[in-house]
Structure formats: C-alpha cells, structure tokens
Amino acid sequence: MPKPHYGSEMRGIGGSAASGTHLALPGALAKPRALALGLALGLALTACSSSAKSVPQPKASGVPSAGSSSHARPRAGTADVAFAGSLLAVDNEVVGPGFERATGYAYTGRGGGSIGLAHEIAAGEITPGVFESVGAAPIAVLEPKFTRWYVQLAASPLVLAYSPSSPYAATFEAVAAGKKPLEALFSAMATPGFRLGRTNPATDPQGQAFVMMLELAQASLHLPAGTLEKIIGKGVLHGTGGRQSQIFSETALDAHLEAGQLDAASAFLSQAVQLHLHYVTLPASIDLGNPADASSYARASLVVPGSTPGTTTTVHGAPLVIDATTLEDPSESAASSQAAAAFVAYLASPAGRAAYQKEGFTLLPEKISGPASAAPPAVRRAVSRAASRATS
Amino acid sequence: MSHSTAGTAGAGDTAGGLSASIVVRRRSFDVRAAFDVPAGGRFALFGPSGSGKTTMLEAIAGTVPIESGRISLAGRVLSERGGSELPLAERRVGLLRQSPGLFPHMSVAANIGYSLRSRGADTRAKVAELASRLGIEGLLGARPAALSGGQRQRVAIARLLASSFEVLLLDEPFTGLDAALRRELAGVLEEAAALRDAPALLVTHDLAEAQSFAERIGVIDAGRLLQVGESRELVRRPASTRVASLLGYVAFLPADALACRPPGATPEGTLRGRSVGIHPDALYMAAGPPATRAPHAEPSTIVEGVVTGVRPRGPALHVEVLLGARAPRSSSRDGVVVATPVPPGLAVPEPGSTVALELRDPPSFDSSGHAAG
Amino acid sequence: MSSRVDRPAPRLVLTRPIRLSAVAAIAAGVVVWLALLGPLGALLAHISPAATRASLGAPGALSPLFVSLEASALALGVLVVAGTPLAWLMARDRLPAPRLFEAGVLVPLLMPPLVIGLLLVFMVGPATPLGGALAHLHLSASNTFFALVVAEVYESAPYYVLGAQSAFAAVGTELEENAALLGDSRARSFRRVTLPLAAPGLAMSLATAWARAMGAFGAVIVIAYHPYGLPMQIWVSLQESGLASALPFALLLIVVALPLPLVAYLWSARARSARIEARHLAVP
CATH class of the missing domain: 3.40.190.10 (Periplasmic binding protein-like II)
Structure with a gap:
C-alpha cells in the first residue's frame, strides 16, 4: 500500500524534507501548497527507502526539546523501522518522535512499498528491526526466517x-x-x-x-x-x-x-x-x-x-490492515532488538493508537497472529494491557 | 579622432583606397583614429604594445565592432556608425596575424585552397603555384601541427594570397621569425599587394620593420593616433616629445645645457627655454670644425661631452659620452649618456676627456613638449 | 677509429629514478578506480545465470530495451537539434546575458530528477495549456512514449549543452574568423571548421547525455511510468519479485549503454593525442 521509493539521487534532500523542511515553490503554480506537500512527501519517501536514514527532529512534532520532564532518559539502541509508504507522515512526524520521548530509544524510519520492502529485507539489502506492512502478505514473505508473528493495529480503507x-x-x-x-x-x-x-x-x-x-x-x-x-x-x-x-x-x-x-x-x-x-x-x-x-x-x-x-x-481480496512485527537479525545488537520491541509496544499503546486514529486510520483491536510466544514480551504485555483496557 | 592628424595621409577615398575614421570602445580607453591609405599604398601603424593598434586593425577587418565612425574600402562601406557592419565574408579583407591561425584538421594544401570554391584542376594548380612561391611545395600533404613556426606563417600567407582580398592587414606577422625570413615574406606580401593595387596596412611595435615596409607611418599611443608622416621625415621631425620617445629619442636636453662649440655657435635666443631631442642614430663624432668639412644639407650643432667609456659594439668601437651634465640650470639632472661609433681615422678618445659630437639637425621642443616651429 | 668516437652515447632508458610518491599516486588512482567500479563488480558477483535466463528469456522481456534505445535516440536527436545552437551561442557569448543562460541550463542539472518530473506534471500535464496544445497534435506527456522522451530530454540536456558549450569554446573564435575572412558564410564556416574541430568534444558530451538518457529514472517514474524502459523495468522487477530478477536488466542496461560512450571517449582521446604528438614532432 505503500508508497515506494524513488531514485537514489535524492538522498540528501530527502533527509531534510523528512525532517520537516518544505521546499519553496513558485507561487505562480496552480496549487503551490499542495505541490509543496506532495514534493516534501515524495522526497521523504525517496530518502526513506534509500539506505540513508532520516531521523526526525523533535521540533517536527511541535514538542519542546531536551530538558522537558516528559523525556525518558536516553538509552542505547535504535528502532530501525521499515514501513509502508502510507505510514510515512504518521511514523516520522508523530509516532517516531513520541516514541523517542517516551522510551529514550532513538528512531529511524524508511518508507517504501510493502512488497518491495519485504523483498529487500529478504535479500539482505536492508536490515530494519521493525516492519510495518499493509496486509499480512508481505510479512508472509519473511516467514519463518525473519519473523513468525505480527500484530494487527489499524485498517486503512x-x-x-x-x-x-x-x-x-x-x-x-x-x-x-x-x-x-x-x-x-x-x-x-x-x-x-x-x-x-x-x-x-x-x-x-x-x-x-x-x-x-x-x-x-x-x-x-x-x-x-x-x-x-x-x-x-x-x-x-x-x-x-x-x-x-x-x-x-x-x-x-x-x-x-x-x-x-x-x-x-x-x-x-x-x-x-x-x-x-x-x-x-x-x-x-x-x-x-x-x-x-x-x-x-x-x-x-x-x-x-x-x-x-x-x-x-x-x-x-483481504482487509487492508496495518500489521507490525519485529525482525530477527543475528547481526543486530541486543539494544536494537529491545528498541524494536519497544517500538511495536509503543504502537499498541494509547499514544501510538491515538496518533494513527488522528491521521485517518481506523483502529482495530490489537491481535497477535502466529504463535504469541514468538512475540517479544514487551509486545505481549502491551497487547494484553490494551485488551484489558478494551474490556474495562 | 580628428581627421586633421592624418591630414597628410593621402587620398584614401580615391578608387581602391582604404579610409578609416573610427572609435572603438575598450575597457581601458577608447581607440580613436582616422587615416587613409591610397590604393597600392603601404601604411604602418607603429606603437608600443597595448596602444590600440591591433584593435584598430581588427576593427577594419570587422572582428571588433566600432562605436562610431566609418570604414570604407574601394568605395564600399565596410562599417559605419549606426550599426551597419558588412559581414566578414563580404569585406574582402586579407588579415594576417602573428599567430597563423591555420585550420588544424586540414592539410596544408586544403588550408591554402580554403577560399577557392571549386575542387578542380585549376584549384590544384593555383595551390601548387602559391606553395612553390612560398617554398612549401614539399609540405602540401602535412598537417599544420607538424610544421615549424616559419612554415606555418608561409602557409598562412599562401592561404591569404589565394583569397580575393582588396586590402592587406598585417598584424605583426613576422614576430619571432629571423631577419632573412622577414624580408622574404614581407617581399612576397608587398608584391602581392602591389599586383592588386591594394592598400596594405602593417601594425608593428618595431620601428625598423615599419620603416622598411611602409612609405607612411602613423604613431599610435594609448588609443590615439599622434602623428602621421613619411617614414624618414617622421623620425626627423616628431611632433612632440611623446612621439619622439616612441621613435627612439633617448633624451631631451635643455638647449642651454648643451656645451656648444664654438661658444655661442647656437644663438641662445633661438633655443632658450627649449629642449633638444637626442637620437643616438643622429649623433656623430665630429672629425673637425664644421667649416673644414663638406657642407651638409642639414644644419648641425657641435656639442661637447665627457667620455665615460669605450666599448666594442659589433665591428666598431663606441664611445659613451655624457652630455648636458655641466648645465648650470639642468632640468635633466645629470645629463644623459649616449653611445656613438668612433669613425675610422679618428683616434679613440680617453675616458674622462672631452669630445666634440655633431648633432645633426636635432628637433627641438617647447616647454609643453610640442615641436618648436 | 674515428667513427667509433663519433658514435652517440647509448640512450638512457630512465631519465630519472621512479619516485615513491609517483608509485603512491598511481596506487591511489587505482584504488579510486576500483572503488568506482565497485557497484559493477557487485552486480557481476550477485547476478545468477538462471535468473538472467528467466528474466531476459521471458516473452517481451527485451521490449524495455528497445523502448529505452528508441526513446534515448529520440531524446538525443532533440538535444542535437535544439541544444547545439544554444551551446554555440553560449560559447560565443552571443547572448545578451550569458551567465543567466548558463545558470538556466544548470537548473535542470541541480534539480533532483524526481523534482523535475513533479514540475513537468505542472508544465505539460494534460490539463495544462501546453498539454492542451499537445493534445491537438495527438500527443500526451503523461504515461506515454512521448512523456518518456520528454523526461529523458530534461534529465540529459544539461550534460549535452554544457559539454557542447565547452567543446565549441575550445575551438575559439580565431579560426571561425579566419574562415569568414576567407569568404565563408557563418553556416559554411561552422560546417567546415567549427564542427570538425568540436566533434570529439561534442561526441563526448553526446555520449554523456546518452548515458544519462538511458539511465533516466527520477523524472521518468513520475511522468512516464509506462511504457517501461530499462530503468523502470529494473524498478518494477525489483518490486515484483526482488533483486535477483532486477539485476539482469541492470546488466543489460550497462552492456547496451556503455559502448557508445566508450567509443566516443576513445575517439576523442585519440584526436587529442594525435594533435599533441604532431606538435612534438614539429621541429622549428
């Protein structure tokens, strides 16, 4: 569902677009604002799918920076997230910065077509710790070598x-x-x-x-x-x-x-x-x-x-559902694995869900597919907390 | 750009002549000049490098646009104020620059025959004839890059002669060539211009070259045509000290600073307040009092100087003589040292001795530097 | 006896010892060269014969190649016809504001190709005045072969125009003036003098533009998703079935696009060295 990527030429610019910089365009164009947004998005996608990763700046989400009491103590470990292109704005602008503040882990994101990303992960071209896909089919490409489970988050009609x-x-x-x-x-x-x-x-x-x-x-x-x-x-x-x-x-x-x-x-x-x-x-x-x-x-x-x-x-035909999973990678550090699990747990938390709802996704009850035991404990805890919230 | 400076330049508007009266804008200064060259006439523009003489030539050729004025050739207007510039191809101007500008991708033969439209036997014959006239018949198949500097200039001349020019414009084409070659090539060009009765214009910073080529010379400096005259007369009667120094005058000494002999030979009244131009080539060791020698066509002045040295130069010995140092109110500080050959039959003077020099018909200038009437 | 004395001394083969710094410089050059060739090496190392057969043997698999060749040839034709006069005018400073023109040519070079594509949508899209005019000619610059050519022209034009400009500038005005003074019209002197002398440089810039056109992707993916040329085919194959099936197309692209620039380079290098050699032979 995803919005794939584009041209390796654009890495540098894409990075700045993803961090909230908008391109100025001639006002004579028919719809300058819409175009600027489209360009920024396009450039961001480009950057995200390339190997250069973009790290969103805290200010992009309009939240006070360092020193604020809402910040968690910085921790080693980076959640490296590959996501369907349609999640670009919500992940890079809202969820990513929120996750960093809440957990102290760092976040980097890249967007792309779900199927294309799955192929790149399978080929070892990219090694993200988290994969957020539209539909479970792309995740199936990675089973069982990289993962055996996923959690359903929201629908994207x-x-x-x-x-x-x-x-x-x-x-x-x-x-x-x-x-x-x-x-x-x-x-x-x-x-x-x-x-x-x-x-x-x-x-x-x-x-x-x-x-x-x-x-x-x-x-x-x-x-x-x-x-x-x-x-x-x-x-x-x-x-x-x-x-x-x-x-x-x-x-x-x-x-x-x-x-x-x-x-x-x-x-x-x-x-x-x-x-x-x-x-x-x-x-x-x-x-x-x-x-x-x-x-x-x-x-x-x-x-x-x-x-x-x-x-x-x-x-x-199958429902267009946003599914997320963590990916096993032997070369990955323990800290990164923990950061990846923490990111998926954050997606299942009330803050993560609110962000998705605000950006036009239809929330679905969290549900782990595949052997639940394969999911990291942090994810399991987050899902069960969500379930108890739903029943109460 | 007043025409009057060139008033003696001849009748350029006559059939076949070149007439130029132009202003060319340059970054440092404007180049202004007006002169005529009659059909078959040879004119040289002489001046130091950077004086604007090449600019003037290029303006006539049409490669540099004129700001105002008019250039006409054989009754045709080449350039005129108001924008009308005849295209290069239609000007019928033969330009030879210092760099031969051969077409590097073509053989010597193709270079020579460049302006000849047909590919027929007569073209080949013409190319062969020009090549043999310039002594390059053995090089017809070579590429320009394989030629020496002299050979390249020969090819450039042959190429020029093959074209149908009505004026010959030469921009220091002989620089870097040896004297014998210069004479040979200049002879070929003079002959070609004479054959077509075309005016020829040479630009040079070498006075000897200008004098040997041209009947008339224009002296140009800082974009201005200072003086135009017949080649020998110009050197003998420079219009100003500026022109004189360009023409090789080494000093201008106050007349009353010169020690004349016999005393009072030069009436102080006529020269007071004036300066005398010293040209090394117009200075001779006097063999005796003027009266004892055959009368000269030109008046001369005997001046005294102190020998500062004797040096060989070529086959002769030259004495170096300090002039004007004893002047009571010398404006030329310590005078000037000039060198002049010791004529055969005269004893070589000792350094420190006083010697009499004959200054043949020197030009004199008033205090503002203009030639005194 | 005397002939022995007159014999020239044996020629020294080495006029000076090879210096360590020279060796280091060569080594550094080789390292950089190898680094630049790295992607090609990786391509050859990862490509599998089976996947190559499967990818290139499928029915219609070579049609992207022909699409790319045809579109690039057309784009080059457009560049030669439209870009050459501009390059000449720029080289001869015959334009009112030469620096402005140079900057203008640089714009498509500085703009990321993706951005060029996005802006072309606003310029030649079907609902624009230009797009309407094209529609009268039964042309559309949206997902058509024509759109592909347009995108390739924009991606490659600066390389050709700037390269041609310097090729013309290297010829200089003096020889053109000489030709004109010898009676040649502007067109004739261009054909007889300027063009032959600029040809090696023009060929080099044309070859560079060719490589850019063949590999054009950023603007292409925006306005000419279809028909697939080779770069689009590589991208789509990567998306459809992964890297293994995309690499053969990349190899095909290199194999097809490389010979022309290579020949142009060798030719212009030979033309250059021929003139230098001749100069060395010349003894005044």
Whole structure:
C-alpha cells in the first residue's frame, strides 16, 4: 500500500524534507501548497527507502526539546523501522518522535512499498528491526526466517480522491454528500476520456486493492455489465493488458492529482486526510477496510506476476490492515532488538493508537497472529494491557 | 579622432583606397583614429604594445565592432556608425596575424585552397603555384601541427594570397621569425599587394620593420593616433616629445645645457627655454670644425661631452659620452649618456676627456613638449 | 677509429629514478578506480545465470530495451537539434546575458530528477495549456512514449549543452574568423571548421547525455511510468519479485549503454593525442 521509493539521487534532500523542511515553490503554480506537500512527501519517501536514514527532529512534532520532564532518559539502541509508504507522515512526524520521548530509544524510519520492502529485507539489502506492512502478505514473505508473528493495529480503507478542478468534481461532491447514488461515481469513471490514476497492481497492494474494489462494486452494486472494463481496460483481472496510461508510481499519483492532471485517483483514507485531498468514502463492503468483511472481500481476485519472472500468482481480496512485527537479525545488537520491541509496544499503546486514529486510520483491536510466544514480551504485555483496557 | 592628424595621409577615398575614421570602445580607453591609405599604398601603424593598434586593425577587418565612425574600402562601406557592419565574408579583407591561425584538421594544401570554391584542376594548380612561391611545395600533404613556426606563417600567407582580398592587414606577422625570413615574406606580401593595387596596412611595435615596409607611418599611443608622416621625415621631425620617445629619442636636453662649440655657435635666443631631442642614430663624432668639412644639407650643432667609456659594439668601437651634465640650470639632472661609433681615422678618445659630437639637425621642443616651429 | 668516437652515447632508458610518491599516486588512482567500479563488480558477483535466463528469456522481456534505445535516440536527436545552437551561442557569448543562460541550463542539472518530473506534471500535464496544445497534435506527456522522451530530454540536456558549450569554446573564435575572412558564410564556416574541430568534444558530451538518457529514472517514474524502459523495468522487477530478477536488466542496461560512450571517449582521446604528438614532432 505503500508508497515506494524513488531514485537514489535524492538522498540528501530527502533527509531534510523528512525532517520537516518544505521546499519553496513558485507561487505562480496552480496549487503551490499542495505541490509543496506532495514534493516534501515524495522526497521523504525517496530518502526513506534509500539506505540513508532520516531521523526526525523533535521540533517536527511541535514538542519542546531536551530538558522537558516528559523525556525518558536516553538509552542505547535504535528502532530501525521499515514501513509502508502510507505510514510515512504518521511514523516520522508523530509516532517516531513520541516514541523517542517516551522510551529514550532513538528512531529511524524508511518508507517504501510493502512488497518491495519485504523483498529487500529478504535479500539482505536492508536490515530494519521493525516492519510495518499493509496486509499480512508481505510479512508472509519473511516467514519463518525473519519473523513468525505480527500484530494487527489499524485498517486503512480505500477511498476515491478527486481533483476539485475536474469537470466531474460536482458529481463526486454530490456522491460524497449522499445527494447522488454511488453508482454515479462508477458511471462517471466509465465515461470515455475520464482521467483516472491508480498504482501498479504488480507491485503495490493499493493497486491490487483498487482493482478488487471495482470487482466488489461491480458485483454488489449491480453496475451495468462491463463497467469495470470501461474503467480500467480489458484483461486486468487476468494480469494482462489494462489501461497502462492510468498507472502511476505511488508518489507521483498524488502529485498528478494535486496538479489537476487527473480527474480522480485511488487513495487510502489516511493519505487523503494527510494531503488534504478531496475524496469520496466508499461503503465498508467494498473499501477493504473492515476485517469483519474479510470473507466477502476474498471473493475478489486478481492475477499478478509471481515472485519468479514469467510466473503468475492469484491474489484474493483481504482487509487492508496495518500489521507490525519485529525482525530477527543475528547481526543486530541486543539494544536494537529491545528498541524494536519497544517500538511495536509503543504502537499498541494509547499514544501510538491515538496518533494513527488522528491521521485517518481506523483502529482495530490489537491481535497477535502466529504463535504469541514468538512475540517479544514487551509486545505481549502491551497487547494484553490494551485488551484489558478494551474490556474495562 | 580628428581627421586633421592624418591630414597628410593621402587620398584614401580615391578608387581602391582604404579610409578609416573610427572609435572603438575598450575597457581601458577608447581607440580613436582616422587615416587613409591610397590604393597600392603601404601604411604602418607603429606603437608600443597595448596602444590600440591591433584593435584598430581588427576593427577594419570587422572582428571588433566600432562605436562610431566609418570604414570604407574601394568605395564600399565596410562599417559605419549606426550599426551597419558588412559581414566578414563580404569585406574582402586579407588579415594576417602573428599567430597563423591555420585550420588544424586540414592539410596544408586544403588550408591554402580554403577560399577557392571549386575542387578542380585549376584549384590544384593555383595551390601548387602559391606553395612553390612560398617554398612549401614539399609540405602540401602535412598537417599544420607538424610544421615549424616559419612554415606555418608561409602557409598562412599562401592561404591569404589565394583569397580575393582588396586590402592587406598585417598584424605583426613576422614576430619571432629571423631577419632573412622577414624580408622574404614581407617581399612576397608587398608584391602581392602591389599586383592588386591594394592598400596594405602593417601594425608593428618595431620601428625598423615599419620603416622598411611602409612609405607612411602613423604613431599610435594609448588609443590615439599622434602623428602621421613619411617614414624618414617622421623620425626627423616628431611632433612632440611623446612621439619622439616612441621613435627612439633617448633624451631631451635643455638647449642651454648643451656645451656648444664654438661658444655661442647656437644663438641662445633661438633655443632658450627649449629642449633638444637626442637620437643616438643622429649623433656623430665630429672629425673637425664644421667649416673644414663638406657642407651638409642639414644644419648641425657641435656639442661637447665627457667620455665615460669605450666599448666594442659589433665591428666598431663606441664611445659613451655624457652630455648636458655641466648645465648650470639642468632640468635633466645629470645629463644623459649616449653611445656613438668612433669613425675610422679618428683616434679613440680617453675616458674622462672631452669630445666634440655633431648633432645633426636635432628637433627641438617647447616647454609643453610640442615641436618648436 | 674515428667513427667509433663519433658514435652517440647509448640512450638512457630512465631519465630519472621512479619516485615513491609517483608509485603512491598511481596506487591511489587505482584504488579510486576500483572503488568506482565497485557497484559493477557487485552486480557481476550477485547476478545468477538462471535468473538472467528467466528474466531476459521471458516473452517481451527485451521490449524495455528497445523502448529505452528508441526513446534515448529520440531524446538525443532533440538535444542535437535544439541544444547545439544554444551551446554555440553560449560559447560565443552571443547572448545578451550569458551567465543567466548558463545558470538556466544548470537548473535542470541541480534539480533532483524526481523534482523535475513533479514540475513537468505542472508544465505539460494534460490539463495544462501546453498539454492542451499537445493534445491537438495527438500527443500526451503523461504515461506515454512521448512523456518518456520528454523526461529523458530534461534529465540529459544539461550534460549535452554544457559539454557542447565547452567543446565549441575550445575551438575559439580565431579560426571561425579566419574562415569568414576567407569568404565563408557563418553556416559554411561552422560546417567546415567549427564542427570538425568540436566533434570529439561534442561526441563526448553526446555520449554523456546518452548515458544519462538511458539511465533516466527520477523524472521518468513520475511522468512516464509506462511504457517501461530499462530503468523502470529494473524498478518494477525489483518490486515484483526482488533483486535477483532486477539485476539482469541492470546488466543489460550497462552492456547496451556503455559502448557508445566508450567509443566516443576513445575517439576523442585519440584526436587529442594525435594533435599533441604532431606538435612534438614539429621541429622549428
């Protein structure tokens, strides 16, 4: 779901963008603020996915710095977190600094596509201590060598973001306000010449989710036959063809939308909130954001390239859930392992959850999947505390 | 840039002549000059380095834009104030610089034939003829980088002669070449200009070169054309002490500081307050009183000086003589030492002795440095 | 007997002892060179023949190569046609504010390619006036081959224009003036003198621009996700199935993109040394 990375050229600049520096852009551009945000985000992603790590400055979260009584005593150990690109803002700006203050450990973060990150971790290209993924499938790539468990944190429902300068903006607004039926949304998208943007289903969970959302909509909303093909082209479900001109890289997609060059684009609710995009929420039955609907989501499926060239694999719809785990690495120091466990525990704490909720994620009850005994004690304690809070 | 300084320069506006009256803006100073060179005439611009003479030449060639003025050649306007500059290709100007500027990627033959459009037999014949005239027929297949400095300049001249120029512009083209080669190449160029009845303009800081090439010389300094004159007359009658010192005058001594013989031979009244220009080449050891010798066409003055030394120079002995040191109100501090050959048949004077020198027709200058009428 | 005396003394092979500092300098040079080649070594060490067969043997696997070659060739064509006159004007100081023009050419060089891509969206996106004009020509600069060419032009242009500028500057004005004074029009002297003399330098800058265009990624991923050229294919393969299947494309990129710059470099080095040798042979 993730927003992958981009170009190794950009490390230095990315670092500064991630630490809260915004690029100044010519005011003559159509939407300077939105663009600046998009650029900063894009640059940050770039930096995060490269080997240069960005360390957020405390001031980025607007909290008083050193000397404040809220600070924990500094401790050795760094939580090195690889996260789905859609978590960039919340992790680097809010959770990371909060974690440092609360625990005294240091934090570094890198964002990227969940699947891509999993491949990089599996290949030994990067060695983070924590992996936060959208969906459990990327974590499965790492089992059992790196981890055998994960904890579910929050859901990230899919929405349709749109450009207010689009000729279809009025239709979207009306649908968002409930003044027009949802079908109007899909018939608008099926209009010839509609400029839709989405991400690559071959590499990005969001790209897969968007196609499956259309499948679910086609079935559950009883759309006219062929609507899906009119929207994204023929053959997409079978892993061939489709309208390639709709495919954008995860970062560029937002930039194109904010520049008014697209009528609408797929997005996570959290992204739409963070980037102040205009968006239409979708019903839980098709937005892949509700774990309770997992069985109906599973009816949607899509063929994508397999993990060896020339092969294909079929993926089924599943809730878009943020899962986190710690990664075993023999070369890692004990302090780093403790910092990694402390980070996941912090994510499960009330402070971590509040941050996620504020940034547009739907909180889910914490639940450890896999053998609970494999999870570090700190994580187990945090999860059980959360469970007792929920029951009380 | 007043035209009057060059008023004697001749009739450049006649058919085939070059007429230039220009101002060129430079960082340090503006270059202003006006002169004419008649068809077939040879003119030299003489001045120290940095005086603006090359700038003037480049302005005529068209490689440096003029600020104002007018350059015309054989009735065609090359440059005129108000922006009209004839493109280089249409000026029909033959420019030869100190650096030959050969095309390094072409053979000598291709360099020579560069301006010849056709590739035919007549082109080859013309190239061969020019090469043999300049003695480089054996180098036709070579690349410029393999040539010596003299050979390169020969190729550059052959290339120039192949083109259809109507004025010859020479910017110290012989610097660094030996004397025999200079004479040979200058002869080729003079002949080529004469053949086409084209004006030729040489820029040089070497007075001997200017004099041997040109009939008329213009003296230029700090961007100004100070004086124009016939080559020998100019040296004999410099218009000012500034021009005189550029032309090789080594000192300007107050007339009353010179010890004349017989006493009072030079009436003090005519020279009082003036200074006399001393040119080493216009100074001779006197063989005796003027009256005893054949009358000269030019008046001369006998002056006395003290021998400070005797040194060989070339085949002759030169005496070094201190002039003007005994002057009661000398403005030239301790006088000046000049060297002059001991003529055959005269005894070599002892150092410390007084010797009589004949100063042949010296120019004199008033207190402001202008030539005295 | 006398001939023996006249015989020249045997020539010394070494005119001076090899100094330790010279050896150290060479060693340092080799170390730096090896460090620069390190990534290539890592590539060759980690690439597996099986994965290479799988990646490059799949149907359509070579189409990114042809996309890259075609787009880069077109981008180079655009650079030569549009960039050469600009470079010449800059080299000859014929522009009103030469420093301003140089700074302008440097801008796309200084901007991270990703940023160039993001800004190109605002410049030539379908909803912009320029994009509208392109649409009249049935062109779109969003996820098309044309967009790929545009991105490559922006990423490689500064390398060509600045390189060509210095190639022209090295020719100098004197020879051009001589050609003009000998009767050549500006175009003719450019063809007969300027171009042949600048050619080795132009070839070098063209080769650099070629390498940049072939490897262009930052701007490409923003405005031309599709069609895949080699850099995009490397990225997508990495995302789809990991490093092993991406590396063969990286090798392909190097194998295809390297010969042209290499030939250009050897040629310009030979042209240079030929002139120097000739100068040494010249005996005044």
